[in-house]
Amino acid sequence: MSAAASRVRRASGLAALAALAASAAIGVVGCDEGADDAGGTAARESPARGSAEREAAREATETSANRGATAAGEPEPCAERALAATDELKRALKTRLMAAMREGPDAAVTVCADEAEAIRARVAEETGARIGRTSEGLRNPANAAAPEWARRYLAEPHRVDGAFAPWSERVDGEAHAVAPLPTGGLCLTCHGAEVPPPVQANLDERYPEDRATGFAEGDLRGVVWAALDCE
Numbered sequence: 001m002s003a004a005a006s007r008v009r010r011a012s013g014l015a016a017l018a019a020l021a022a023s024a025a026i027g028v029v030g031c032d033e034g035a036d037d038a039g040g041t042a043a044r045e046s047p048a049r050g051s052a053e054r055e056a057a058r059e060a061t062e063t064s065a066n067r068g069a070t071a072a073g074e075p076e077p078c079a080e081r082a083l084a085a086t087d088e089l090k091r092a093l094k095t096r097l098m099a100a101m102r103e104g105p106d107a108a109v110t111v112c113a114d115e116a117e118a119i120r121a122r123v124a125e126e127t128g129a130r131i132g133r134t135s136e137g138l139r140n141p142a143n144a145a146a147p148e149w150a151r152r153y154l155a156e157p158h159r160v161d162g163a164f165a166p167w168s169e170r171v172d173g174e175a176h177a178v179a180p181l182p183t184g185g186l187c188l189t190c191h192g193a194e195v196p197p198p199v200q201a202n203l204d205e206r207y208p209e210d211r212a213t214g215f216a217e218g219d220l221r222g223v224v225w226a227a228l229d230c231e
């Protein structure tokens with residue numbers, strides 16, 4: 001593919017991302033419901049959302065590094081794109097999860113286990129970001145590898161008005177973004193304290209070292225992280 005063609009492809013990919021971020025903001029993407037309910041304002045804090053909210057979030061945040069803002073207080077475009085990539089992975093995984101749950105939670109475990117990596121790889125390709133999920137209580141050992149700044153977020157989550165909030169920074173030629181994944185009602189079936197026996201049996205078989213149950217609604221289940229080269 002020529003450089004021009006690849007630029008065009010990247011540009012249309014970004015346009016699609018922007019459209020997705022916009023539709024998520026107004027709740028068109030149904031699977032955001034439920035998943036975000038316990039997260040309170042977490043999803044609304046994304047700087048991809050309305051400018052009034054962006055203003056409020058920026059004021060609440062105080063330090064510019066938290067939102068990858070420039071010294072003048074403007075959102076840093078590369079950090080914004082890294083945040084948009086985290087939004088896209090969240091959205092893609094939730095969409096697939098919600099569809100799979102219609103077949104029942106046991107079937108959905110199988111879908112998550114078999115498809116999460118392919119969805120992650122597709123979003124990485126589309127956004128150009130290195131991207132993944134991680135947690136302090138891991139289920140899938142493949143999610144253990146994560147950058148130092150993503151671990152820092154887990155240890156000390158960024159909060160705005162008490163709710164987990166997205167965080168980003170721009171360091172030299174790279175932007176880093178972390179989006180919280182709060183435990184919502186939907187998540188409890190597979191990550192809560194009382195996982196139904198057939199689901200538990202499926203999990204035991206696939207993840208003998210599973211540390212991702214016992215979460216309560218509102219707990220930070222994990223994060224999506226993304227790193228982007230800015231040029």
Ligand code: HEC
Nearest residue numbers: 035108109112113116138139140143181187190212221222
């Ligand atoms: C149907 C069962 C099921 C439901 C419901 C579910 N998960 Fe998971 N979750 C899994 C499985 C299986 C994995 C391991 C496979 C993978 O990497 O996705 C996983 C992995 C994860 C991971 C990656 C970190 C790790 O532990 O490996 C995060 C973060 C996560 N889930 C968050 C959530 C959140 C937030 C919700 C609610 C919106 C949710 N999950 C709902 C089954 C589920």
